[in-house]
Amino acid sequence: MVRRVLSWLMLSGVCSSALSADLARYEVIAQHKLSAQVAETSGLACVGDSKYTINDSGNPAIIYQLDDQGQVITEVTAAINNRDWEALSFADGQLYIADIGNNHANRRNMVVYQLTLDSVRKGIAAEVSSTTFEFADYDTFPVDSVHHDVDAEAMAFNQEQLIVFSKSWRTNVARAYRIDPNQTQQRLMPIATIDNLPGMITGAHYDAASKNYWVVGYNSKGLPKLTPFIAQLDDSFNVVATKDLTGFGQVEAICMDKQRHLWLTQEQMLFKPALLIQMAPKL
Template sequence: MRNFGIFYFALFVLSALSPAHLKAQTISLTKIASLGPEVSETSGLLNIDGRIFTHNDSGNKAELYELDTLSGAVKRKIIVANASNIDWEDLSSDDNFIYIGDFGNNKGDRKNLRIYRVSREQLLFSENLLADTISFSYNDQKTFSSSLYSTNFDAESFIVGESNIYVFTKNWGNFKTNIYKLPSAPGNYQAIKIDSLNVNGLVTCATYNANDKSLVLAGYTFSAFSEDFLCTVYFDKGNADLLQRFSINNATGIQIEGICQSGNHYYLSNETSSVLSASLFKISLLELLTGLSATKTNKNIISGPVNNLLHILDGNKYQISIFDSSGKKMFYGTLSSITTHDWPRGLYIAHIINTEMNYTSVEKLFVGHE
């Protein structure tokens, strides 16, 4: 939570080119609805089976809220009975559990950082939850003196993958984000620093898709030339590359705090500020890159690459267009296999037309070279 006035906010999305390919592009958020007073300090979003959940941040109740994605209304209130909300900042999930990050630390002096873990099934069907606790400290933090808005041990975002938790710090001291790794099982751990990204800003939330290794970080810049932006990054097994960047041209100062993926779209939420009341937004990265949209989502039409080849199931049925993350068209045609040996490492968008059943779908593909 920010109690220091109005600043400019940023958004980081993950794609996959080398930093040399970074270039400025713009994107706009589409507002879906205003959020009610119950979630005026929304500080995280999570999509579970098409249902969107949020929570408030520091000093609020230990409660989760299910949102109506059309009206923004609170559909359900869920109490985490054995938890407290010192500074809840983000939500994440794996196949069996959802996780609540209680690790906001803008003075750098907390010694009770923790992540609550709750059964996904409980969340979906009960209004009273019991949580396990994952306690942690940063392995390289040696001092805990209080220093407001200057610490590199604040955090507002994390993801869960491969039985691990990855925390992304909000570095007031150098405007980077450090990545810390710890187990996702209940216990008391030292979080190990494994990587760092020079995001030139302050990260506020994250969402991760393990299928295409796409990570989205949200945050804001903090300087005389503050701006809102999107960056694409590649994340796999703790390794992160900061890639494509997009300015958000209609989001200045709205305090984006939550983000989650739903299909080929991302939902975002902002907490109430003097600029705008708490609201729910939506963006489509795929339509931004290609100018194309899908009428149906189909998985696994394209597989690979294996040995520098993409393989298309029943290739003669599909008209395939593949774009890189700058929107450049890399392939167009109906082949059953496509060579990728000279394609740069990165995330690609495939727009697929089924010529027999008259529908289109979109898939994300990662091309990597050893």
């Protein structure tokens, strides 16, 4: 009996450690050049052993499936518009595409599209529903391009709701907004602010097992001098840890797979290729 209890405690400790793995333990273990079709990758979703990505404004409305080396396995044209796709999330058999980019502050209404993964796999990729929203706490228009906070590039699915993070060019204080994907139109007020990050949030993922958000981004000074980072937040949006992504550039998206590895994508920019980046906790 004692031996079995000790064994259970040891296994519990391992499992608990794995689920609570902090950012300090994660390191880059691989990086692969992305296929040319996804050079402007803006969102990433881990779905089983697969990864799906999208491109942002100026690109076709296509959802791409990637292998672990960053090569495109399949591509499916979606029956929705791509004004400025910036984030991709997956939950319960559904893909959520966030058309929320607004660098130039020329739009008030953002939209999140919901599609079934099954329709994407069948090559149909038809919209199931959509949610249109606007930021209710930002009413001053017009504003200067890339000198405002009415922009967003990151979204995560958390317990039947979507959390959108503002990009916050001007203040560098991120705001979190809650979206009910079952409501077709919404005006959003922030549910939290995050003022101690080293830059703007451009990608997010929620890990239900550890109840942590994982976010990536870069400084707000703009191209070409970017200082990218990754951060871990708790369920109340408090910053747990941050780490510089030294040597990388315009990191745009993040997701976590079943092995609890983190996957990031980097958009192509001057002197920096588009990349699929893999991070894993040190043993």
